[in-house]
Amino acid sequence: MNSMEKPKLEVCLSPALLHLYDTKGSVVVIIDIFRATSTITAALHNGAACVVPVATVARCIELGSTIEGSITAGERDGRVAEGLQHGNSPLEYPADFVKGKKLILTTTNGTRLLHMVEDADTIVIGSFLNLRAVCAYLINRGKNVLLGCASWKDRVNLEDTLFAGAVVQEIGASFDINCDSARAARVLYERASSEGLIEFLSDSSHYRRLSAFGLVHDMEYCVSLDLHPVVPVLYGDEIQVFHP
């Protein structure tokens, strides 16, 4: 296959840069490693019926009161937000708790990005917990791909960039890449995977912030590879495990 025939793969390092990319018709992978997309991946693999991402705590409470068998979840400043039942940790949603339930989740950065790319062909949730499953899905779809980092309040962050780099390393050869952010992400991932992801991240802004909340174990979990090999896809307002 000639490189001109390959689909494109690009990396957007912050929602504030999203206008530079053409999301229409592309598969967009939403990346919010610490911790929304990790939590969504874990909850769905553990049997949640779906995850409903919402932008605000108020909307989360509202939906929770109307949807039977739902769990409301979300944090603000590292704690369960007032009025919600649970937090934003992938470890809070084991199978015996989450199976069959609808998780109504509000997050600061991930949810916002998700609503910004509504013209995409498909919106997929990516995390280290489902890296290879997402990569296999992207290869099978054969469409243009945009890896969208949720970042932290629009600031580029290392952990989301690293995940983008992991995808580029894994499947970049099957795509046409003319995007310096993708090249940079790959180089960063190569360095981080040789050092150990959590060691590499231990000086990052988000690690500093979350470790002050006692969430080191959470972060270690979030950078574990392929523990939850499902592909969460947005169908309407719900994120469900991909069904062809």
Place this chain on the structure above:
Amino acid sequence: MNSMEKPKLEVCLSPALLHLYDTKGSVVVIIDIFRATSTITAALHNGAACVVPVATVARCIELGSTIEGSITAGERDGRVAEGLQHGNSPLEYPADFVKGKKLILTTTNGTRLLHMVEDADTIVIGSFLNLRAVCAYLINRGKNVLLGCASWKDRVNLEDTLFAGAVVQEIGASFDINCDSARAARVLYERASSEGLIEFLSDSSHYRRLSAFGLVHDMEYCVSLDLHPVVPVLYGDEIQVFHP
């Protein structure tokens, strides 16, 4: 000195992210390696009286016709723009040509960023050609520093990011750094300097674009370290060599 007392150093990877940073009171380093800030550095070290950065070709022509001893310069799509006299290559401005003259320069990305940070304490021009001179200046000033990548039409690019990384590597220890972009830039520079800067950049978007215009030698020149050890600073509308 306690780390809390050090000034801050941050890296902004694209003008589209500039609103996330506080430029007021900071020293902002404008970075447009291919090729505006490299050209400005070379022209001033070779004796140009000043460089006047302007946003448009029309303004460049207008100023050129009113300022005695001026040279108008700027490119669009790799060629001297219509109505201007010279291009945007550091190699076009040797001492025997540029000495004592005022260079009126229009560039696509660098000039725009420069006008976006007008509330900064000082605006400095950075390039590999004056890396150590700029670093020494930043240390001496002892103020907060923002390294501002001009990027390419707001897209993050490797060459500007690498220069930011070089500065972080050189003087980061003297600053308080809580900025993942700075960390990423440094890791990228470490890798690039071990491979060779131009080799590392040879797959980048800008290298591909400019090499199609026959500008490989230009780019090699632009990543040479410390050939023009001056510190260009914006005074009013003119960039001149720093004078305390």
